[in-house]
Amino acid sequence: MQAVKIADGIYWIGANIHTEDLFEGIWPIPKGVALNSYIVKGDKIAIIELVREWAGAHHILLESMKSIPVDVKDIDYIILNHLEPDHTGFTYMLHKLAPNAEIIATPKGAELVDGFYEIKNNVKTVKTGDTLDLGRGKEFMFAEIPNVHWPETMVTYEKSTKTLFSSDAFGAYGVHKGSIFDDETPDDHKPYWEEEMLRYYANIVAMFSTSVLKAIDALKDIEIKTIAPSHGLVWRGKPEVVVKKYIRYANYNQDYAEPEICVVWGSMYGNTGAMLSSILKGIASENVPVKIYRVPNDDPSFILGDVYKSAGLIIGTPTYEYEMFPPMKYLLDLLKKKRMRFKKVLFFGSYGWSGGAQKDFDELSNNMKWDILEPVVFRGYPTSEIQKKGEDLAAELARQVKEIPTKIKDEDY
Ligand SMILES: Cc1cc2nc3c(=O)[nH]c(=O)nc-3n(C[C@H](O)[C@H](O)[C@H](O)COP(=O)(O)O)c2cc1C
Ligand SMILES: [Fe+2]
Ligand SMILES: [Fe+2]
Structure with a gap:
């Protein structure tokens, strides 16, 4: 699997999962699901969101990384926006493969890094407004978006490319069908994405609709060129479309749909x-x-x-x-x-x-x-x-x- 360049120094290295397993052990995914993971390269190298070891996802991730090329042992930061194991199952192994990497999460996220993976050292906590400079113009800013979908969730924003790594927010079920990007999605794939996005929202996110609307409001002053969620399409053509879709979904349980x-x-x-x-x-x-x-x-x-x-x-x-x-x-x-x-x-x-x-x-x-x-x-x-x-x-x-x-x-x- 080849990495996909999203912007200068930013790459998608996710895995498209086809499996008989149920998502979260409960929801069927007959059309699969994408576990999106990203590499950001400055002088330092960061990986944002991981995968779980599922249908070969960890292997795909390491192979894609090589194609950039990035050597796994050179990773400096592992940024975990959200600790649910679909994005963090690989943490324990990656920590061994990239022994110098610092794990970055919110304080509640750090507790879960310990709880799930027994990792206490080299974990740095961040809160809303904190920044991290990777060098060569790449700089992150973090913002907590609690309860979208778990209490520890945050987003990571890369300032120079205006890319928002939004975690589960703006995600969808479904694998990519030829392209990871919204602006390369053929019209006849759009009903597929609408269906998979709505079902994902109803299954996973609906309970947290108030938090979704709060998060969207909190992020409204940040200029966003690309939304890179942890599942589904990467929205670089019209990121505002997915934001409006999520506002529509979130309102389905605030009033009649x-x-x-x-x-x-x-x-x-x-x-x-x-x-x-x-x-x-x-x-x-x-x-x-x-x-x-x-x-x-x-x-x-x-x-x-x-x-x-x-x-x-x-x-x-x-x-x-x-x-x-x-x-x-x-x-x-x-x-x-x-x-x-x-x-x-x-x-x-x-x-x-x-x-x-x-x-x-x-x-x-x-x-x-x-x-x-x-x-x-x-x-x-x-x-x-x-x-x-x-x-x-x-x-x-x-x-x-x-x-x-x-x-x-x-x-x-
Ligand atoms: C396992 C079982 C439990 C039932 N429990 C009740 C009950 O507690 N109270 C009641 O009024 N009818 C009870 N019934 C009767 C059904 O509600 C009734 O046969 C109804 O017409 C079934 O509708 P259905 O054909 O759509 O399944 C029960 C029937 C079965 C088979
Ligand atoms: Fe999640
Ligand atoms: Fe997820």
Whole structure:
């Protein structure tokens, strides 16, 4: 693998990972993920973000470094913006290969360097505003962006090239497809990146949306020519596009999101499922875009992406041992954890004896700022009157959703 030059003295040396493994042990990545790592060369040499030893990533990193050429033992600084092991798993090994290198992290980051890798010596802590001169005009400035995505997170800004190494902020799932740069991305790859970026945001970042908006505000006076995140594209053509995308995503849980509906249903014996066509008929009558998922058949990672983006949410679940169907309960728990707030919601489901799913749903959806229509719960199979009620309420939800203004106004890149 060859390094890719980003600017004078700045190189991408990341690894595009294809794996059966789940990201963070939970999220499928069928289209892979890029672990971006960067070399900055002045008189001194710095590496920013690493990889974990995953699908040969450490080997790729060392080979790319050689192509610059940089000899690993000559590295002076290992800059760890964020200590999550997808970017730091290689630290222990790199510390042996580059014994003189100083590790740079925030004070909370330094605690994790010790906690994960038992490294205490040669660790320098930095805080917002601190600088590091590499010589030959290359100078870093650091800025803490706590809770994007972990509490110790910072960004590193190279002043001469105006490059922001933004850690997980502005990242995406997905491997690079021929180029690492936004301005070399063919138009037909753009829906792929939008999907992978939104799903990454919904899975990984959504909970921290307030911190994302704070970080963007804190960095607004810094002139940025290139955004180099730890996953996804490097934005050197139009970095403002990814910033606006992230502002849009962050606002999806501060207010109602897009005028679309996501239907998520589960059913053991088809009674709850029998309502689905009436629900979809109601939505179709108002011509509102809809995504449909079934639990547990569809993976929550993908469901989260579309629930997050949609202002409308319809949940269909039977009662299972006095509560919701377990895979739906798990999904609701994730929606709560990821703060998927401000939705127009309809609930439906079948029960056999005394029910319970709806009560469970009401408890789990408490404090979510959801606007919930009258529920459609029924014993056994839905009668034609119940089906009509479901259709009418779904149409009512669709009408409410249609009134929400569209937020997607991305510039092209
Ligand atoms: C494992 C299991 C647990 C159930 N637990 C309850 C329950 O606690 N309360 C209830 O009213 N019905 C309960 N039922 C009955 C179902 O809710 C009922 O059969 C319903 O129609 C199933 O809807 P479905 O066909 O969409 O799966 C249970 C059924 C099964 C198979
Ligand atoms: Fe992270
Ligand atoms: Fe990451």
